[in-house]
Amino acid sequence: MSELLEETAHQIMAAPDPWPALEDAGLTLVGVPEEAGGSGGTLEDAAVLLRAAGYHGAPVPLAETGWLAGRLLAAAGLPVPSGPLTVAHGPSGGPLRRVPWGRAARCVVLADGSVAILDPAQVTEGANLAGEPRDDLVFDAAEAVAPCPVTPAELRRWGALARAVQLTGAMRRALELAVAYAGEREQFGRPIGRFQAVQHLLAEMAGEVVVADVAVRAAVRTPDDPVAVASAKANASRAAGEVAAIAHQVHGAIGVTAEHPLHRTTLRLWSWREEYGDEHAWAAELGALDGDPWELLTGTR
Amino acid sequence: MATLPDLDPGTLPPETAALRARVRGFLADEPFTPRCDCWLTGADPAFSRRLGEQGWLGMTLPARYGGHGRSPLERFVVIEELLAAGAPVGAHWISDRQVGPSILANGTEEQRQEFLPAIARGECFFAIGMSEPDSGSDLASVRTRAERVPGGWRLHGTKVWTSGAHLAHAILVLARSASAGDDRHAGLSQFIVPLPAEGVTVRPILAMTGGHHFNEVVFDGAFVPDAMVLGQIGDGWRQVTAELAYERSGPERLLSTFLLIRLLAERADEAGARNAVGGLLARLWALRQASLGVAGALAQGRTPDLPAALVKDLGTRFEREVVETVRRHTAVEPDPGSADPLARALAEAVAQTPGFTLRGGTNEILRGIVARGLGVR
Numbered sequence: 123m124s125e126l127l128e129e130t131a132h133q134i135m136a137a138p139d140p141w142p143a144l145e146d147a148g149l150t151l152v153g154v155p156e157e158a159g160g161s162g163g164t165l166e167d168a169a170v171l172l173r174a175a176g177y178h179g180a181p182v183p184l185a186e187t188g189w190l191a192g193r194l195l196a197a198a199g200l201p202v203p204s205g206p207l208t209v210a211h212g213p214s215g216g217p218l219r220r221v222p223w224g225r226a227a228r229c230v231v232l233a234d235g236s237v238a239i240l241d242p243a244q245v246t247e248g249a250n251l252a253g254e255p256r257d258d259l260v261f262d263a264a265e266a267v268a269p270c271p272v273t274p275a276e277l278r279r280w281g282a283l284a285r286a287v288q289l290t291g292a293m294r295r296a297l298e299l300a301v302a303y304a305g306e307r308e309q310f311g312r313p314i315g316r317f318q319a320v321q322h323l324l325a326e327m328a329g330e331v332v333v334a335d336v337a338v339r340a341a342v343r344t345p346d347d348p349v350a351v352a353s354a355k356a357n358a359s360r361a362a363g364e365v366a367a368i369a370h371q372v373h374g375a376i377g378v379t380a381e382h383p384l385h386r387t388t389l390r391l392w393s394w395r396e397e398y399g400d401e402h403a404w405a406a407e408l409g410a411l412d413g414d415p416w417e418l419l420t421g422t423r
Numbered sequence: 424m425a426t427l428p429d430l431d432p433g434t435l436p437p438e439t440a441a442l443r444a445r446v447r448g449f450l451a452d453e454p455f456t457p458r459c460d461c462w463l464t465g466a467d468p469a470f471s472r473r474l475g476e477q478g479w480l481g482m483t484l485p486a487r488y489g490g491h492g493r494s495p496l497e498r499f500v501v502i503e504e505l506l507a508a509g510a511p512v513g514a515h516w517i518s519d520r521q522v523g524p525s526i527l528a529n530g531t532e533e534q535r536q537e538f539l540p541a542i543a544r545g546e547c548f549f550a551i552g553m554s555e556p557d558s559g560s561d562l563a564s565v566r567t568r569a570e571r572v573p574g575g576w577r578l579h580g581t582k583v584w585t586s587g588a589h590l591a592h593a594i595l596v597l598a599r600s601a602s603a604g605d606d607r608h609a610g611l612s613q614f615i616v617p618l619p620a621e622g623v624t625v626r627p628i629l630a631m632t633g634g635h636h637f638n639e640v641v642f643d644g645a646f647v648p649d650a651m652v653l654g655q656i657g658d659g660w661r662q663v664t665a666e667l668a669y670e671r672s673g674p675e676r677l678l679s680t681f682l683l684i685r686l687l688a689e690r691a692d693e694a695g696a697r698n699a700v701g702g703l704l705a706r707l708w709a710l711r712q713a714s715l716g717v718a719g720a721l722a723q724g725r726t727p728d729l730p731a732a733l734v735k736d737l738g739t740r741f742e743r744e745v746v747e748t749v750r751r752h753t754a755v756e757p758d759p760g761s762a763d764p765l766a767r768a769l770a771e772a773v774a775q776t777p778g779f780t781l782r783g784g785t786n787e788i789l790r791g792i793v794a795r796g797l798g799v800r
């Protein structure tokens with residue numbers, strides 16, 4: 123099942139605008155229960171899609187629509203509307219800052235313990251480093267309102283895990299680009315990948331990618347475990363910086379140009395590592411937990 | 424790049440929770456002083472025997488050889504608890520981790536019956552004789568020679584850095600039994616030499632702070648009967664490289680300095696130190712998942728060489744990061760004689776740190792293995 127899903131996901135995400143194909147295939151609400159209007163499937167299935175989106179840098183609000191808004195509405199017992207969605211958390215009435223894809227999606231707002239679907243009265247467009255919409259929104263009235271069992275802290279964890287999954291896709295892409303380039307680019311009469319210094323950079327990169335990836339996969343299996351999610355995002359964010367730096371080092375000057383595709387990946391790494399908390403923020407959350415470190419680590423507290 | 428496969432997380436079966444609790448209960452009643460790098464420097468044969476009585480040595484060996492038929496993941500839980508506690512596991516570590524599985528995989532029926540039950544009881548400790556003065560990373564260049572004589576072999580040569588040889592009941596020796604020819608990996612064999620033995624001299628090589636952990640072992644024509652050739656003559660290189668997958672990815676590659684995290688957490692009363700503890704926990708959580716992932720793959724009968732090399736590279740560098748982080752957030756000086764456990768643990772850790780990224784294949788060699796896996800070498 124998940125291999126087939128992965129193959130489909132890669133086919134779709136590689137297109138310039140994958141959203142229509144995702145909707146046609148019913149893949150925008152994977153991981154959201156069918157009773158709530160979602161497509162069903164597990165969070166692991168949703169992660170397969172999200173990782174592929176991260177790998178291709180697909181310009182779609184996939185994390186926002188299903189993983190975040192869809193699950194939030196389902197938790198609140200509200201029907202999930204069709205089309206792209208996003209989420210924001212903030213005081214009711216106040217402006218909401220840097221809402222992902224705010225201009226292009228209906229917004230599900232978590233405020234004061236309830237959830238509402240809103241259409242913005244005013245949109246001030248903004249973007250992250252990778253050019254993905256991050257807009258400031260002002261709202262009038264809410265369409266549907268329901269009390270919500272999900273706390274803002276939980277919603278932040280959901281967001282962190284989603285970005286962590288996207289990061290692992292993008293990191294794998296960066297590694298593949300760097301390995302391929304090291305095999306093609308020749309200097310001193312041989313591919314640069316023959317130089318041990320370059321080999322060791324690539325090996326170091328592979329280590330960061332694999333460890334971040336296995337940690338995120340493990341956290342997706344236990345998404346309600348705060349230690350797991352905090353550790354997964356902290357590692358993905360930390361690894362993102364290392365991976366981006368090495369990818370560029372291996373590519374030389376061509377990698378920093380607008381013409382070369384590497385920046386589609388690295389700009390996302392640098393953006394997503396910050397969103398929903400960077401490695402320092404999540405380390406602080408872990409450090410603030412009471413209890414013996416070993417019991418925290420092994421989930422036996 | 425299909426050559427860098429995803430590593431699936433290893434999931435601990437629910438029944439391991441009770442096992443973990445039993446290990447913790449046992450450790451709570453054991454009167455040892457926790458130490459850093461306990462799997463190399465904390466040897467206590469009586470403690471090893473008590474572990475054997477609990478059924479926590481040779482766990483993955485079949486019951487017919489005195490083992491316990493447990494899964495690698497169950498063993499993972501036991502050893503990570505022992506390591507996190509800083510327990511004195513050094514005496515049996517090598518026999519439990521790699522020699523037992525190697526004799527099971529490669530040994531003759533007689534060898535299995537002779538050594539495996541004793542290993543599982545904690546009554547037979549092994550040393551590993553691979554490295555030599557002129558053969559470190561380039562292990563295939565070993566010069567210790569096995570000379571054919573009636574009924575067996577005579578060993579000539581010198582092994583160094585042989586951990587625990589002074590406590591061991593036997594040593595597994597890699598030696599050249601035929602000249603290399605075109606394939607330098609051919610003509611190597613492993614020999615089991617019970618200790619002490621005629622023609623074998625074990626001399627201490629003291630570590631920089633005076634500790635006696637490893638040795639020089641000189642073979643001066645020591646006789647090894649045919650029955651003590653491990654498996655087949657000429658099969659040594661394959662045996663040795665298969666052992667390394669077990670050796671490289673276990674929790675001992677992450678936890679050598681865990682004691683310091685615990686001690687730092689106990690006294691981290693300002694935000695900077697607490698954040699630092701959190702950062703270490705996040706990293707360790709991820710590395711542990713990776714190590715578990717490799718254990719899970721081994722449990723399914725696969726040999727995940729590449730992830731194992733990665734885990735060891737990142738894990739051993741993390742062990743040092745722990746030391747540096749503790750230094751940044753405390754004003755404690757490393758002091759082997761201190762009454763302060765943190766000062767003492769720091770002393771143990773700082774002086775052992777260089778070994779973390781050398782033993783079991785240096786990190787540079789590991790990165791070479793990874794690069795080959797990535798297809799650039």
Ligand SMILES: Cc1cc2nc3c(=O)[nH]c(=O)nc-3n(C[C@H](O)[C@H](O)[C@H](O)COP(=O)(O)OP(=O)(O)OC[C@H]3O[C@@H](n4cnc5c(N)ncnc54)[C@H](O)[C@@H]3O)c2cc1C
Nearest residue numbers: 551552553554559560584585586778781782783784785787
């Ligand atoms: C604490 C400890 C316990 C040990 N216990 C045992 C034991 O029980 N039994 C045993 O047999 N051995 C043991 N060893 C030895 C260990 O296996 C060797 O130290 C290791 O294989 C490296 O060999 P070397 O020390 O000779 O270093 P060398 O191989 O000489 O390496 C020196 C430096 O050169 C680098 N280098 C070498 N070749 C390359 C290359 N091709 N590319 C890039 N860099 C390279 C290395 O990475 C290293 O930085 C132990 C070592 C330690 C530190």
